[in-house]
Amino acid sequence: MTIVVRRLLTWLGAVTLTAVAVLAVPTAAQAATPAWPTLSGGTSGANVATAQFLLRHHGQTLTVDGFYGSGTVAAVSAFQSGRGLAADGIVGPLTWGGLAVTVDVGANSNAVRALQTALNKYGYGLTVDGIWGAATTNAVTSFKANRGLTGGTTVGATTWQWLVGDGQGGGNYRLVIGRSVLPRSEYDDPHHDYPAIDLPTVTGVTTYAITSGTISHVGGGCGYGIGISGDDGAYYQYCHLSSRSVAAGSRVSAGQVIGYTGNTGNSTGPHLHLEVRVNGGNRCPQLMLLALYDGASVPAPSTLPSTGCAY
Template sequence: MFSSRRFVVTVGSFMLTLLVILSVTSPAAAIANWPLVRQGNTGPNVATVQFLLRHHGHSLTADSQFGAHTHTQVVAFQQARGLTADGIVGSDTWTRLVVTLNNDAVRALQTQLNKYGYGLGVDGAFGPGTQAAVTDFKQKNFLGSGSTVGSTTWQALTGGGAGGGYSLPIPRSTLPRSEYDDPHHDYPAIDLPTYTGTSAYAIRGGTVSYVGGGCGYGILISANDGASYKYCHLNSRAVSSGTQVSTGQYIGTTGNTGHSTGPHLHLEVKSGGVLRCPQRMLLAIYDGTSVPSPSSLPTSGCTY
């Protein structure tokens, strides 16, 4: 009697152990094999392959029909990765096609968009609000249409906006650092010698108004840091008066309009109602160091 009870306990604990082993191993065993998807197939797996190919930069329609064009794109995808280029999507191809999805990438995006005042919840959900914000940001920054966020959009997002600070008024490659500390004739400002047609960018986000007269095709940005930034002698203006621009946004091209003796960008910074010397600010932007506030910039010492 005693021993048979012991036997039952022993068998019972063995069963429990078996159950634990089964429950630990069974989830892996329960995953289905990668499906084979090939020419002639239709349905959601085909659409998924097509969307993922598009994600990897291939050009095709996600129509759920695995036709000749999809086959060609699968072969190209396989060739580029040294896989057997048979146009059949099996385990090797699937594992290279799929991408890890996580909400932190969207949170990173929402955090950046909020620098520009979109006021999104940082919830990791790529919902209609976030998509609309992306579309709007891209449109305002000439980054194309749609809500795809690629490398260029990330660059624009991280490089500008509140807390993102300031942008050089022209491409960094246009002039050496030594051009940003030159004094200006007569009054606090700076003249940057640039060929006509050089891109001009908003040093700081704000509202655009037009300036004329001796300034030629001029733009004044009443910026969100309390200062105003005046661009003179532009060859073209890419933003309308009244437009909100963000830091680093393309606003036109430099030129030689108005009272000017040669192609250059004349730039003024005004804060507290007085013109300031922009040199220190521009050098800090160029160097990527902490940018002094416009109100801290000197009002003299940059003229000759």
């Protein structure tokens, strides 16, 4: 469990370049395109606002408020009728396919507002002004590069699908800390001596169950540690927490708060140590965490490599 705090190290970059490259490249190339989400009356959020901007782009009149109310249902139905689609007022794959226009650098439209809204789900912090300037170019370039998407800056159906597709990949999994806590580059770092990962956070960062399962408490060098015997058959161990918020033997769902990061046990600085074990053997968590960070399909734990993420 000993951790060498990564941000103090400059030599690490050179030592770990090979392993990082091996891990980072296949993530983008292997992940499947996420399915279009289905939006219907009563739902809310960034995907609804994205669809509303796209409806406006296609000439529908409605308020963009991120809430799928009666005005949105009516606008969707009208759009569907105009396209020869069944006018059920629900945005499913066929309707998304009609809404998702191709956009590129220099555009100034409600489709760009939709794009900026969707990109902001991933932390890009763009101004939603409908003007595709340098900041939007940078965000699109980064978003597509992280997923291995081709075609330059062009945002077509596939990129839209990645943007609005199921934001947490497999649905049964959640990132272990808030997405804004650490940059993506922290999720492909190898561990110091065996397959695992150390996420360098400050003390007190809210920690979430990666998937549903049954809790056990772990001590010793793990400090205030938590094990999750996942419903997927894998075992997940979190170490060095400052406190736990779930009792041993209790059930958790994916994304449930289980504790807070810290520096307990055999640890030389605040961080979250995470292990994934399948049939008792440690696997590399990096591809799983990167997929969760990217909102991509989450690889099954049994497909994770057991070598290549330690130095």
